[in-house]
Amino acid sequence: MIIAELPVNEAARIDALHSLRILDTPREERFDRLTRLARRLFDVPMAVVTLVDVHRQWFKSCVGLGDATETSRDVSFCAHAILSEDLTIVPDARLDARFATNPQVTGEPFIRFYAGCPIKSESGFTLGTLCLVDTVPRSFDVDEQFLLKDLAAMVEQELAAVKLATIDDLTGVSNRRGFEALARHALANARRIGHAACVLNFDLNHFKQINDRFGHSEGDQALTDFAGLLMANLRESDVIGRLGGDEFAVFLTNTSLDDSVVVLQHLQQAVQAFNQSGQRQYQLDYCVGAVQYDPEQHPDLAALQRDADAAMYERKKARRAAT
Numbered sequence: 001m002i003i004a005e006l007p008v009n010e011a012a013r014i015d016a017l018h019s020l021r022i023l024d025t026p027r028e029e030r031f032d033r034l035t036r037l038a039r040r041l042f043d044v045p046m047a048v049v050t051l052v053d054v055h056r057q058w059f060k061s062c063v064g065l066g067d068a069t070e071t072s073r074d075v076s077f078c079a080h081a082i083l084s085e086d087l088t089i090v091p092d093a094r095l096d097a098r099f100a101t102n103p104q105v106t107g108e109p110f111i112r113f114y115a116g117c118p119i120k121s122e123s124g125f126t127l128g129t130l131c132l133v134d135t136v137p138r139s140f141d142v143d144e145q146f147l148l149k150d151l152a153a154m155v156e157q158e159l160a161a162v163k164l165a166t167i168d169d170l171t172g173v174s175n176r177r178g179f180e181a182l183a184r185h186a187l188a189n190a191r192r193i194g195h196a197a198c199v200l201n202f203d204l205n206h207f208k209q210i211n212d213r214f215g216h217s218e219g220d221q222a223l224t225d226f227a228g229l230l231m232a233n234l235r236e237s238d239v240i241g242r243l244g245g246d247e248f249a250v251f252l253t254n255t256s257l258d259d260s261v262v263v264l265q266h267l268q269q270a271v272q273a274f275n276q277s278g279q280r281q282y283q284l285d286y287c288v289g290a291v292q293y294d295p296e297q298h299p300d301l302a303a304l305q306r307d308a309d310a311a312m313y314e315r316k317k318a319r320r321a322a323t
């Protein structure tokens with residue numbers, strides 16, 4: 001095993017990292033959703049946002065590594081990756097002199113494949129990486145390299161500024177900006193590997209009445225309840241966003257329109273059960289439009305969203321006509 005050298009600007013780099021005051025902070029959904037998405041998009045068991053501190057690498061977010069929050073810097077793959085401006089790709093760690101006898105290769109978690117993209121501060125210091133880890137050797141093609149760089153750029157955005165936030169503060173799901181950024185990635189991936197995908201557009205019914213009858217904070221509670229039901233009843237890899245007001249959108253990965261019917265039935269049952277539980281004074285009700293991605297009809301995410309929105313409005317119109 002070869003212990004990584006220190007970057008030439010190490011002291012200033014550490015100052016930049018510490019000035020973020022992010023080390024040892026709790027987990028945050030805005031980072032966790034990126035590692036979850038990375039794991040799903042690249043089909044790897046582990047995806048991590050790591051920050052390389054003086055003697056350790058600390059995980060701002062990790063999926064697939066159990067409760068681990070840090071490792072010593074000496075055994076860290078990312079300590080090597082931050083020395084490069086480009087991606088560090090290790091197809092099989094057993095064949096790489098830097099890592100062959102690394103305890104994480106010879107023992108748990110038996111790392112074989114590693115791909116790490118440097119994450120920079122706004123001032124240009126490499127703070128850590130977004131990295132993918134697998135327990136079997138594999139290759140990493142050019143499309144995958146671009147995708148990883150894009151996701152790492154989103155991690156940088158999250159680090160850079162709260163004003164660039166991509167999470168809806170009220171409900172904890174993505175806001176419009178976050179939804180569109182993540183859904184664009186998921187769509188690119190669906191296109192690349194030829195998987196089906198669907199977009200669902202939801203709009204709550206009579207939401208204004210909840211505000212008017214019970215007050216704005218109960219309205220807020222209703223929005224939070226609905227977001228919670230979406231999160232509880234969809235898969236981790238699906239992208240959920242609040243587009244604004246009482247409008248939500250979901251990008252279903254690897255799902256055909258037929259599959260989405262089952263997903264929506266399941267959700268409807270959960271919402272009914274919630275309404276019947278009597279926890280709230282109000283009932284949640286919504287209209288939803290579902291559209292399957294069709295490469296002929298949908299050159300980009302915006303086209304898919306327009307169709308889902310139109311499908312939702314058709315439902316609204318039919319519903320209003322019926323009442």
Ligand SMILES: Nc1nc2c(ncn2[C@@H]2O[C@H](COP(=O)(O)OP(=O)(O)OP(=O)(O)O)[C@@H](O)[C@H]2O)c(=O)[nH]1
Nearest residue numbers: 203204205206207208209211216217219220245246
């Ligand atoms: N409590 C709360 N209300 C909001 C928020 N954002 C938007 N609203 C309110 O949500 C309402 C949305 O209006 P509509 O979608 O026309 O109301 P609706 O009663 O659901 O109408 P239909 O869709 O026709 O059933 C407006 O009264 C907004 O003021 C928020 O963050 N919190």
